[in-house]
């Protein structure tokens with residue numbers, strides 16, 4: 001039996017190892033790299049027989065922790081993941097894994113709620129406090145704000161691109177919450193992400209004890225590995241197929257969700273393939289086809305699936321370090337779906353399957369249709385499509401695809417107060433530094 005893995009920076013050739021707690025606490029390595037595990041532990045024997053969500057959470061997470069920390073970490077995750085993650089069958093050997101039943105109606109709740117509890121425990125034990133800095137393309141910010149609010153050891157600063165999140169998302173992001181500071185940044189998501197990453201390693205801000213709650217933080221990725229296993233088990237059971245046959249479609253932007261799935265695959269979750277389903281921000285699918293260089297940094301394109309509007313995905317650096325030269329534990333296919341095809345996918349899924357999906361999930365379904373038409377193996381495979389957000393978060397887009405269909409509503413979103421960011425800031429480092437020091441220093 002090997003022990004729990006240690007963690008190293010993607011950029012440190014000496015591979016100086018830190019514990020999981022340190023990786024979680026700091027978010028980004030001091031050299032600006034992302035933490036990756038030195039080894040990937042195996043799923044426990046008997047994982048295929050698990051048929052309850054909390055059991056799967058335990059099976060996937062326990063092997064990552066040293067024995068003395070494992071019970072508390074697993075229990076915290078099980079408490080955080082107190083909402084269902086059900087399968088919805090669509091016919092034609094497809095099913096959605098509905099990841100949007102958490103408090104902010106997007107899959108980001110899974111990781112944000114778990115990480116908040118883990119981080120709170122670490123800080124409390126050390127008598128410390130910290131400021132979480134999070135860049136959001138729409139959904140992360142409210143999930144983190146909701147999951148972290150009220151943890152007394154933590155303050156949360158949310159950076160979101162002004163005018164580039166949906167009106168509902170902005171209202172969710174700026175709900176007044178204890179210890180949460182939403183800032184509208186005059187730029188795109190990549191600007192927000194760049195500002196957050198620079199601030200984390202800015203010596204002038206050391207006094208704020210900054211950490212990250214973006215998917216650059218390993219504490220975000222591990223909780224997401226749980227539902228990749230859970231989804232495949234549920235699909236395999238309901239269609240009476242082996243996990244080995246399943247194609248899993250992941251609507252992707254920053255590639256955190258795919259990285260989590262590949263960690264699950266590295267732990268021994270067998271699959272026929274992953275599909276990285278991107279919108280017009282297609283750097284990763286093009287990289288898979290050998291058309292571009294890994295370190296090209298394309299600009300972000302604004303699309304209807306805005307939570308996936310990421311030009312240069314952060315987690316690519318992690319994928320390249322974990323799986324050099326594309327040696328993934330299971331095959332990875334890519335697809336890029338434009339806005340027209342996204343709208344058509346929402347319309348078609350409603351007409352044919354009677355389900356209203358969000359634009360991100362629609363990208364996943366469209367990618368599956370396209371790959372089924374192009375690859376015989378994919379055409380025959382049972383497919384899991386991760387449904388990453390509730391359609392009611394994107395009423396404008398759903399209305400365009402389905403005029404007059406009033407199905408995209410959710411009671412939790414009806415009562416939100418008007419959007420009210422704390423400040424609107426230019427997208428430059430000195431401006432953010434000044435604001436942080438003045439308000440929180």
Ligand SMILES: *Cc1c(COP(=O)(O)O)cnc(C)c1O
Nearest residue numbers: 139253254255256257307388389
């Ligand atoms: C964040 C998000 C994605 C993309 O996930 P990544 O981990 O960034 O690849 C997809 N869909 C929705 C609804 C999201 O909020």
